[in-house]
Amino acid sequence: MTVATLSARELPAAADRLAGLAAEHAAAADTAGRLSPEVVTALRASGFARHFVAARWGGTEGTVADLVQGVLRVSASCAATGWCVALLAASSRYAAHLPEQGHEKLWGSGADALIATGLVPTGTAGRTENGYRLSGRWHYVSGIDFADWVLLCANVPEEDARPRFFALPRGTFGVVQSWDCVGMRATGSHTVVVDDVFVPAHLSFARSEMESGTNSWSRLPVHNIPFQAIGATTFAVPAVGAAEGALAAAVRVLKGKRITEAVQIDLVRATARIDSARHLVEQNASVIDDRAFQPNLLARNQRNASFAGEQAAEAVAALVRVAGTAGLSDSGDLQRFWRDVTTATSHVALRYDITRAAANYSTALIEQAI
Missing domain, CATH: 1.10.540.10 (Acyl-CoA dehydrogenase/oxidase, N-terminal domain)
Incomplete structure (x- = not known):
């Protein structure tokens, strides 16, 4: 390694x-x-x-x-x-x-182990002596093609169906090549299959600890972060970065062309959306690193991530419009960024309703009102 x-x-x-x-x-x-x-x-x-x-x-x-x-x-x-x-x-x-x-x-043999994660508890695990037996299928596990380990979430019936994570090394799970999305094609977000595999207790932890940001084994601040503060940001940042890549690609397409005022306006609006999205994810990082985990700021982090993704997607759509047919060339970069950002920002972690980003932030906003 x-x-x-x-x-x-x-x-x-x-x-x-x-x-x-x-x-x-x-x-x-x-x-x-x-x-x-x-x-x-x-x-x-x-x-x-x-x-x-x-x-x-x-x-x-x-x-x-x-x-x-x-x-x-x-x-x-x-x-x-x-x-x-x-x-x-x-x-x-x-x-x-x-x-x-x-x-x-x-x-123990090096800090560069590549770990993929299936966050949704779509499997089941039964208690056994010194551990658990795990079975199930987990979809959309990004990076699984080359991961050394996978973390999979599953419900445990004997523990009131409360979910736990289980770490499995490569060779103990199967991979079904199921990822066929129009964008983010190279992420290897395939399906992981586990059939009655024993997982020792030291390779498992309760999902409630990850959600609450309470770590029983490490006092490092970075290991004690509420999921509400950081979860959605993880998925928003690549989309924002890709939008910046789309901007560079669009400018390359436009260089040397006659630019109308309408194109100038759309281009400038796209840059503002991208800058805004970047500011929001950077603001989230500051909240996390400063450990400002007040309820209103946790809710704002959720809002920021969802809105950053939304702004990135809208910016890239505008860039495709201003670039015109040339921007959709199959050999060009812009159409790939467009597909990738559209796919990335469709992720459930950036949905206002699923993550309760809208409900949480609006509630915090009203509760702060004088």
Whole structure:
């Protein structure tokens, strides 16, 4: 396993290197439906997977703000790579809720283990001596093609059907190549299948701890973050970065053309939407790193993420309009960013109704009224 020695200070340069390579392979990855081996190798060496891993295992113990900037940079070159970077980093943070023996299992030989996650509890687990037996199918598990481990959420009937996460190493689960979406094609968001696999207790933790941000095994601030504060942001940031990539692609298409006032207006509005979306996800990162977990700010983070995704999607749609037919060339980058942003922002984590972003923020707003 590759062992990186990157510190948080080196992440920007690592992100630039990964972004450059990902840009070179983006079109081929989109066609093939998977990241190239060269990009996966660079992703592992970049330090993103270890960004939230404890220093005692060789991790960075990095900030959310640094991760956001890195994901924005990579996503502006290849949305699929940026998406995988964001979710793999988040998965390492989720895995920090495992008992200490689980930490050693994942990171004892290096902090760069690539972990994919199935957040929805679509499987079931039964209690056994010293652990659980897990079965089920989990859809849309991004990065599973190259992940070393997978975290899967399942209900446990003996525990009042309360969900738990279970960590399984590659070789103990199957993968059904089911991802056929029009965008984010290279994320490898396929279906994971588990058939009655034993999972020891030290490779499991209650989902309630991840949701509440209460970690029984690590006191590091980055391992004790309420899911409401950070969950949706994880999915919004790659979309915002990809919108920035779409802007650059649209400008390349427009260069040398006669630009009408209507095009100028649409272009400027798109840039404002993208800048606004970036500000919102950066604001979310500041709330998390400052540990400002008051209910109104938690609700605002949810709102920010959903609205940032909405602004990114609207901006890219406008960029496609201003670029015209040339922007939809199959050999160009803009149409790929358009498909990727449209797909990314359709994610359930960015839905106002499903995440209760609208309800939570409007309630907090009214309760603060004098």
